[in-house]
Amino acid sequence: MKIIKKYSAPFLFCLIIAGFSNFLAANDTVIIKAVGTWDYFTNYQKHEGPFWNKRIAQVSDGQIIGEIKPHTELGLQGYEIMRLVKNGVFDFAFGLPGYVVPESEIFEGADLSSLVQNIDVQKQVAHAYFPTLERAFAEKYNAKLMMLYPFPSQMLWCSRKVSSIEDLKGKRIRVFLTTLGDFVEGVGAIPVSVPYNDVPEALEKGIVDCVITGTMSAYTSKLYKVASHGFTLRVGWGLAFGAMNMSKWNVLSSEQKTLLKNEIAVLTESMWQETAKEDAVALACLSEGPCNIGEAGNMVLVEPSKADLVVRNKIATDVILPRWAERCGPECAANWNRTVGKILDLRAEAKAR
Incomplete structure (x- = not known):
């Protein structure tokens, strides 16, 4: 009994450390559950889907793994998406600011009808209004606004x-x-x-x-x-957003946050460029x-x-x-x-x- 007492504390301490290390190892991979827009539009097919289902796992060496489905496949309308993000049902969502207007009309401000005819000007508008929407997403949905991107006009x-x-x-x-x-x-x-x-x-x-x-x-x-x-x-x-549950964002390490920010910046720019091309292609077709x-x-x-x-x-x-x-x-x-x-x-x- 004395021997057991003598070694029980260090032994237990080692067990705790080992268990904690195993816990950290098991949790090195962060899984992000995402919801996308419409499966029949090219934004989901070419950008939203591939980014979370493939790209982010590749560039993070498996530290971040995304799982995304379009809201159309999930039987959602789009209006309820940010409430589901707020409640932790999804970690990340793509959607239209106009669809979350019931919470605040402030979300309409970057895409008011007929004001902008040029995509370069619309990009300037999105950039200027980003801090406003960033605050609104944080206050209304406990979410971090990560990006604004356009659908074809x-x-x-x-x-x-x-x-x-x-x-x-x-x-x-x-x-x-x-x-x-x-x-x-x-x-x-x-x-x-x-x-x-x-x-x-x-x-x-x-x-x-x-x-x-x-x-x-x-x-x-x-x-x-x-x-x-x-x-x-x-x-x-049809200006759209990408936003992440703030609690999930805070789980990421500083390196993971930097990686995700950089990758989303690249994704955003590619979507602006593609939309400009898509307009011309669609009108010709x-x-x-x-x-x-x-x-x-x-x-x-x-x-x-x-x-x-x-x-x-x-x-x-x-x-x-x-x-x-x-x-x-x-x-x-x-x-x-x-x-x-x-x-x-x-x-x-x-x-x-």
């Missing part, structure tokens, strides 16, 4: 002839974000909510006259079979070609005229910005004016009542 695809912005008056137009609804009402049309998968049928059956969706998604869903005209006014970019990814859609594409852009500007200042400023509040609008507003030379102010 959102345009209008119609079953009948459209030659100008004036031709949109009275038409029923599919939208998927509040700010897009503001634009549609601003042109004197009627916003209609239609799930993306139902868009071709809604056009074919006359439930809607036009739909707003991205250039490449219009091509891949073969809208050219039911829509004759495309009006190439950019009414949005939707019209007469040449198209190296499939058949030409032979749609009539109508570019907005200078007069159309004047009308667009008026809708932006008289409808889109005032409505958003009203929803978001004075402090939110003032912040937008200091950041995005400076780049676009616009001001968001609620109309006096």
